[in-house]
Structure formats: C-alpha cells, structure tokens
Amino acid sequence: MRILDMMTFVALARHRHFGRAAQELHTTQPAISIRLAAMEQEFGCKLLHRTGRDFGLTPAGERVLQTFRAILLTYDGLKQELADDPTLSRKVVRIGAIDSVSSTWLTPFVENLHFAFPTLKIEITVEATKSLIAGLSNGELDVIFAVDPAIGDSFRSFSACVLQMTWAGSPRIIDPDRTYSVDDLAQMPIITFPKDTPPYRMIAPYFQDEQVLADKLTSSNSLYSIINLLIDGFGVGAIPTVTIKRELKMGLLHPIRVSKRFPAMPIIGSYQADTQVELMRLVVEQARQSAAQFCATVDPSMAWVD
Template sequence: MRLVDMKTFVVLARNRHFGRTAQELNTTQPAISSRLAAIEREMGGRLVNRGDGRFTLTADGERVLRHFEAVLSGIDSLKETLAGADHRSQEPLRLGAIDSVSSTWLPQLIDALHQQFPGLKIELTVDGTKPLVAGMRKGEFDLIFCLHPVLDEGFRSYSACVFQMSWAGSPTLIDPERVYSVRALADLPIISFPKNSPPYQMVAPYFHDEQALASKLTSCNSLFAIINLMIDGFGVGAVPTVTIWRELEMGLLKTLSVTKRFPAMQIIASYQAGLRQDFIAQVVRQAKRSAADYCAGVAPGMVWID
C-alpha cells in the first residue's frame, strides 16, 4: 500500500468530495478515483458509498480510515523525531483567526510556538468566521479560532475562551452617566458587523427580542474599522471589552451602562484530527496554555476559559 494512497483516502474521507480532494492534493479527480479503486481492490471490498450526491464511508471504510490515520500519524512522528525542528519547518502551520483573537492572545501563541519549534513557519489568515470554517473544510487550515465549530467528520473542536462584550462609544456621542434601555440604544447610530455574519446574529436578536428597531445601522467587516468609527463618533458598537481597553483607559471610548447586558462571545477552536496528529496535538495544547495565560493576565471578567 502506497503512502500517497493512504493520504488520499484520509483526505477524501474528510472532504467527502472528489474535486476538493484533488485540489488539496494538487492532482486530478480521475487520479483520486483511481487511487480509491486501487485501495478497494487491495482491501477486497467497497469502502465508500457514493452516488446521487451522497458520500459516506462503509463500515469497512471507517475501519480502514482509523488504521490509515494511525499509520500516517506514526510516520509523521517518526519524521519529526529523526529530523527534529527541520522537518516541521518545511511544512508551515496554517492558522486562521477572527479579529478579536488576532488582536488579543494569538500573538502570545505564535511567540510560544516559535520558541517551542525553532524554524517553524506560520501562515496566519485573519478573516471572518464563515470564510475560516469554509477554508478549514477545504483543507486550507490546520487550526482556526472563530465563532462556529467545524462539525464535519475528521475535525475536533473545543471552547478556546469567552469574551465579555460591552456597548461602547465616543464620549462626544454618548452620556457615560446615563443608563440606556434597549430602546434608547436603538435610537443611536449603531456600527455592526455585516448582516448574516455570526456577530450580527448576536446583535439583531438583542433588539428584536425587545421589539426595538435599530434603524441607523452601519455594517463593517473589520473589528479595527468598527473601533475607529466608534472613536470618531459615527456610532456605538458591541465589541469584546478587552479589545478596546487601551481606548477606554485613554478616554477615547466609554462603555455604556445598559439595562440589558449583551451576551458574551464564545471563541471556538477547530482543527484537523487526521494528519500530523502529534504535532497538531502539541499546537493545540500550547494554544490552550496561551489562552489561559492571557486570561490570567487581564482584568477579571474581560475574557475567561469556559
């Protein structure tokens, strides 16, 4: 059995799509089909049920997948043991994160990984939750931090941290001494993330549940741009408190006292469980330590481990 065939089967089982698998492995769909057929001939039975847009592993396919993952993981571990950091440096670690993570504890994680794995190359993509989840499903990332888990087979997820959320705005726009009701908030210009994005899906029910209409709404896909717009007095926004602590200390922004608290924002980490298992497991352990260390170093209640 060739290693390329084992890897092809593992990637195909994760993607559940011949085209995406071919793209990830830089080959053609006929090549993927040929490799699968060769594996099935060697194993003496069907490993995949497919047809009418359906793709599932047979019971034998599930068993083969577990064995192939173990073999590939063992080979990865052996390579890392023999070649040390030089092997890891040849294959970059692909991280994805939303703004609120990249601006808080992610730099600590990257620094810790460079100390743990000298020579490691890290490719960081900062984007929204939907593109990150879609990219993970296509095999573009090894580990992502966003607002939704990747629930497909072949992936693992855990709660990375929880951010306290606060309504905030420029002191030129709001009255820091006033207690704002939901209806009073709705009368202010509000800066939010784009419609149908996970952050927006947190904002909309906040008003709808109180039958309040936030009519002066501006959407933006960047946390940093939202904060700058808030500073310039264009509107108020609900953002992770820890991401604006400097602006709060400098007096550029003030938090609003509200009658209804905005729900906390949970960050979910998702990672591939099939390939480079030992290495990715070490990265995940370091990610958990970095998040915990960051939580312990900021003001209580701003960000915590669930």
C-alpha cells in the same frame, strides 16, 4: 509554563534589570512585567522582591531559577535535535483567526509555537468566521479560532476562551452616567459586523426585532474599522471589552451602562483531526495555554477560560 517565560525569568535574574532583559529578548519592558506577573500568579508566590530600581530573587525565586536553568539546558539540546531532523523542518501549520483573537492572544500563541518548535513554519490568516470555516473545510487552514465551530467528522473543536462584550461609544454622543434601555440604544446609530456574521446574530435577538436595526445600522467586517467609527462618533456598538482597553483608558470611548447586558462571545478553536495528528495535538495544547495565560493578565470580567 512557557519556555518563553522561563527564558524571561532567567534573563531577569542574570541582568537584574527589566530594560536589559527586554533588550536581550527583543521585547518591551511591559511584556517582561506581564510575563513575570503571570508566573507569580501561577506559582502563587512572589519570585522577586524590589527596592526602588533594584531587585533580588526571593527564596522561591532562587528555587525557580535553578529549575528553569535545568529545563532550558535540556530544551536547548532538544531544539538542536529537532533542527537536525529534516522531517520536522518541512512542517507547516496554517492558522486562521478572527480580529478579536489577532488583537489579543494570537501573538503570544505564535511566540509559544516558535519557541516550542523552532523549525515549524507558521502561516497566519485573519478573516471573519465564515471565511475561516470555509478555509478549514477546503483544506486551506489547519486550525482556526472563530465564534462558530467547524462541523464535520474530520474536525474537532474546543473552547479557547470567552470574551465579554461591552456597549461602547464616543463621549461626544453618550452620557456615561446614564443607564440606557434597549429602546434607548435602538434610537441610536449602531455599528456592527455584517448581517451574515455571528456577532450580528448576537445583536439582532438583543433588540428582539431586526427591523429596529434596518435604518440605524452601519456594518464593517473589520474590528479595527468598527473601533475607529465608534471613536469618531458615528454610532455605538457592542464589542469585546478587552479589544478596546486602551481606548477606554484614554477616554476615547466610554462603556455604556445598559439595563440589559449583552451576552459574552465564545472563541472556539477548530482543527483538522485527520492530518498531522501529533503536531495538531501539540498546537492545540499551545493554543489552550496561550489563551489561558492571556486571560490571566487581564481583568477577569473581560476574558476568561470556560
């Protein structure tokens, strides 16, 4: 359970209004609703009962409120102690992530770190897997979230989450009611990441013959560029489903029914194990929690913790 979630629930109980709670916490009403849903799922019970625009706390919600208030009181005291500690105020954590992480759970992860360690300085780099591993190896990054792990005696790795991949394309060029074979897809323009990247290594075996891709391939190292190319009808692509939720809902993209499912993509965290050992342990713990909490808010078929 995050400090941010506790603060959200206490603000909701105080204001009895989602909009005013969101305003106090400098966020949006949907973000408040997502946090509440995650808390209720974690506790396994309803914390609020709603009647129209009004709501009150359930008996379980009253117990949770009392506990959260006590924890936050202790937390505020600890935060003040840490703020007065000059050794902690100088610490920096340098985080690297691929686009698929930056567009999903990187923001709540950074929020969690800020709430847990108010004086910690955070630097973020968004790059491809190969560049992130190089940055970690060169000592330019402390922790990365990519498709491949960093290999070496000074590194440790862990599974953060798994993202399901979906073939998708513009409704202008695909038939959502048709089931496409591998050969059918091979006849279409394909948009993917560059040849030396992990996502491409997943695409090539899917077709069993790299030559199939030679004349049909458009590549980009940016997830956002790939999504825009798909929307504009330049081709089809296999992409993490959760990163195009909005586009699928709006009908800008359609999932392609395929006879051969594309494999899911793991997100692997790797970090420096020999420096700032205690800080890195806490950062990794926050990363695990943030990824798990994000997965709990989306369709389980899109993202999950392995």
